Amino acid sequence: MFDRAHRPTALPDFVRTLDAMRVDxxxxxxxxxxxxxxALTATALAVSSRLRIGMGICPVPxxxxxxxxxxxxxxxxMYPGRLVAGLGHGTAARLRRITRPARSRLEQLDATxxxxxxxxxxxxxxxxxxxxxxxxxxxxxxPPVPPPLYAGVVGPRSLALSxxxxxxxxxxxxxxxxxxxxxxxxxxxxxxxxxxxxVVYLHLLVHPDPDHVAAVAAPIVSKFxxxxxxxxxxxxxxxxxxxxxxxxxxALWEAGADTVVLRPVGDxxxxxxxxxxxxxxx
Numbered sequence: 001m002f003d004r005a006h007r008p009t010a011l012p013d014f015v016r017t018l019d020a021m022r023v024d025x026x027x028x029x030x031x032x033x034x035x036x037x038x039a040l041t042a043t044a045l046a047v048s049s050r051l052r053i054g055m056g057i058c059p060v061p062x063x064x065x066x067x068x069x070x071x072x073x074x075x076x077x078m079y080p081g082r083l084v085a086g087l088g089h090g091t092a093a094r095l096r097r098i099t100r101p102a103r104s105r106l107e108q109l110d111a112t113x114x115x116x117x118x119x120x121x122x123x124x125x126x127x128x129x130x131x132x133x134x135x136x137x138x139x140x141x142x143p144p145v146p147p148p149l150y151a152g153v154v155g156p157r158s159l160a161l162s163x164x165x166x167x168x169x170x171x172x173x174x175x176x177x178x179x180x181x182x183x184x185x186x187x188x189x190x191x192x193x194x195x196x197x198x199v200v201y202l203h204l205l206v207h208p209d210p211d212h213v214a215a216v217a218a219p220i221v222s223k224f225x226x227x228x229x230x231x232x233x234x235x236x237x238x239x240x241x242x243x244x245x246x247x248x249x250x251a252l253w254e255a256g257a258d259t260v261v262l263r264p265v266g267d268x269x270x271x272x273x274x275x276x277x278x279x280x281x282x
Contacts, residue, residue: 089108199258
């Protein structure tokens with residue numbers, strides 16, 4: 001993951017370094033007040049020669065569905081097969097500062113997926129909700145290969161919705177194998193048996209000093225335990241030696257994750273990733 005705290009000017013070199021490493025994806029974060037995901041994604045796709053680039057996630061209240069579709073269509077046509085478009089509710093507290101809340105966040109996400117998917121497929125879309133009003137909306141440039149749409153969500157109803165409407169689900173940092181098993185049940189309850197990728201974000205903290213690891217990881221664990229409504233546990237961070245961090249990653253794969261996205265903290269982000277790749281035998 002290219003963390004939101006990084007300056008945008010650091011992205012090209014970050015991408016070039018990852019391009020030469022044994023990773024498959026680069027994921028970018030959009031959060032209100034930080035850099036926009038569309039600009040970051042376009043840059044990453046242009047600089048990289050092979051990486052799949054994940055937008056994770058665009059809060060749907062920030063853009064009209066037609067704007068979402070226009071941006072995604074352009075990127076998908078220029079870089080077919082290398083874009084994953086993540087959409088989600090966004091953080092309610094931050095969104096209240098800049099936009100009027102939807103009557104139902106679930107309905108807003110559902111309607112946005114319906115509209116964006118239809119537009120990317122070349123359909124003329126008419127849709128009216130309390131936050132969306134489209135009349136015969138369409139794209140002039142429909143991408144030959146529409147990008148997959150993933151939902152970044154938490155909570156049973158949102159996870160079930162993702163299983164029904166999305167091509168994949170993005171699970172937040174702090175997901176342990178136990179939380180993953182719980183969330184997978186909700187996703188599958190909403191799904192229809194079609195292919196559905198599970199992407200899990202995971203903080204990475206490779207450091208030899210256990211006391212340092214404990215001090216740095218503590219607020220992360222506390223925050224994401226609250227988000228997941230789960231008991232805090234050190235397993236919420238891939239930490240310690242490269243081998244122990246690799247074991248946390250492998251445990252998520254074994255529990256049903258298809259893709260694990262590492263979010264390094266502390267110093268030398270890419271150095272930490274390289275050490276864990278070695279421990280994983282990649």
